[in-house]
Amino acid sequence: MEKRAVFKSWWLPVVFALPQLLLILFFFYWPVAAVVNWAFTLEPPFGGPAEFVGLANFQEAFSDPFYWNSVMVSLIFATVGPLFAISIGLVLAIAVDRQLPGSGFFRFLYILPYAIAGPAAGMAFRFILSPERGLAATLNAAWPDIWNPAKYGEHALALVIIIFIWKWSGYTFIFLLAGLQSVPRALGEAAAMDGAGPFRRAIDVQVPLLAPTLFFLLVTMMTEGFVGADTFGIVHAVTEGGPNHGTEVMVYRIVDEAFKGLNYSGASAQSIILIGLIMIFTFIQFRFVEKRVHYK
Numbered sequence: 001m002e003k004r005a006v007f008k009s010w011w012l013p014v015v016f017a018l019p020q021l022l023l024i025l026f027f028f029y030w031p032v033a034a035v036v037n038w039a040f041t042l043e044p045p046f047g048g049p050a051e052f053v054g055l056a057n058f059q060e061a062f063s064d065p066f067y068w069n070s071v072m073v074s075l076i077f078a079t080v081g082p083l084f085a086i087s088i089g090l091v092l093a094i095a096v097d098r099q100l101p102g103s104g105f106f107r108f109l110y111i112l113p114y115a116i117a118g119p120a121a122g123m124a125f126r127f128i129l130s131p132e133r134g135l136a137a138t139l140n141a142a143w144p145d146i147w148n149p150a151k152y153g154e155h156a157l158a159l160v161i162i163i164f165i166w167k168w169s170g171y172t173f174i175f176l177l178a179g180l181q182s183v184p185r186a187l188g189e190a191a192a193m194d195g196a197g198p199f200r201r202a203i204d205v206q207v208p209l210l211a212p213t214l215f216f217l218l219v220t221m222m223t224e225g226f227v228g229a230d231t232f233g234i235v236h237a238v239t240e241g242g243p244n245h246g247t248e249v250m251v252y253r254i255v256d257e258a259f260k261g262l263n264y265s266g267a268s269a270q271s272i273i274l275i276g277l278i279m280i281f282t283f284i285q286f287r288f289v290e291k292r293v294h295y296k
Contacts, residue, residue, distance in 0.1 A: 038268035045262035057269035066245055067253070067270070071277075073157065074250040078225030078281075081164040086217050088165065089172030090210075094202050097180040107177065114170035118163075118230030122237035125163045149239065153246015156239045160247050163234050168224070172217050179213040180206060211293045219285055226278050227251050250274050 039057055041050040061067050092110050096103045113121070127133070129149070131140050136147040149156040183206055191201045207214075225231060232251050235241060241248035241256065248256075250270065258267035 035268045035271055038265050039272050041265060043264040045264070053265075057265045058273070060266060061270050061273065066248070069245050070248045070250045070253045073246070073248060074226055074274075074277075076157065077161060077164070077231065077249055078222050081161045081168070082218065082221030082225050084161075084165045085168040085221060086172045086176075086214065088169040089176050089217075090207070090214075092169065092173045093176035093180055094206065097177065097206075098198075110173045111170045113167050114174070116167060118167060118233035119237035121167050122160070122163050122234040125159065125166070126238050129159060129162075149243075151243060153242075153244050156243060156247045160234050160238055163238065164225070164230065167230060167234075168221065172221065175213050175217055176210060179210045183209050208294075215285070215290060215293045218289065219282060222281060222285075223278060226281075227274065250277075 038050075040052060040054060042053045042056070043050050096106050096110070129136055129147070131137065131145075131148045131150065139146050140148070145151065147155055149159045187205050187209075188201050191205050196204065226249075228251075231249060232255060235247050235249055235252045239247040241252050251274070254267045254270050254274065257263045257270065261267075
């Protein structure tokens with residue numbers, strides 16, 4: 001029979017929980033309340049009394065074509081980047097799951113990119129894929145402007161997505177490798193005895209059993225693609241939202257509006273819209289995708 005700890009006075013557990021409660025209050029509830037308040041008021045950039053304006057900040061955001069451009073860019077970034085990162089992490093995890101010589105070294109090698117900060121990875125790739133002196137310089141010499149992220153928004157968006165995939169594939173690799181190691185070896189051995197090759201065993205045995213892990217990564221990675229620190233850091237370090245707003249994701253636009261444009265009210269309204277968009281995607285994932293996930 002388990003023994004339960006019982007406090008003889010009510011104030012003792014409150015004292016123990018008070019530091020955590022204060023952290024939650026000052027770093028979560030207070031900022032959330034401030035953002036909601038600013039979203040429905042007009043905050044003067046240099047101080048002063050705020051004016052209640054209702055839904056005017058939301059109407060201003062929805063009537064701005066550049067805002068809808070940031071929504072589209074975020075949807076592309078938060079869809080393409082996570083899907084490729086999960087796919088690459090899955091392939092790498094299956095490749096090193098087999099007990100082969102040197103597999104331990106490759107496990108370390110595949111995890112390493114995740115330890116690098118997003119802005120640092122962005123600056124490195126900015127030089128590696130530079131159209132003048134990087135790996136793409138040879139292609140540009142043969143076909144001018146076939147790759148020029150400084151000029152074309154599509155190329156710049158592809159560049160920041162590539163950086164995101166390179167960094168976060170290591171993150172997905174960690175979870176997928178752990179999931180593969182929990183798959184009973186007897187299942188793979190039985191499939192091998194039936195004549196199934198490594199590819200067929202991966203598709204028919206291993207991947208279906210990884211469904212809970214894949215669903216978890218899908219939800220977390222799409223959220224990271226929308227509001228992650230690396231999403232902002234990579235865009236800020238590599239393109240600063242350009243060229244011509246081609247890489248201006250929603251989270252970067254919010255920070256730019258608030259701290260460069262001093263439009264705290266508009267940035268707060270856009271933050272609430274972004275949260276609502278993430279909730280919609282999460283609901284769709286749990287409503288339709290989770291039905292195909294089997295936990296037993």
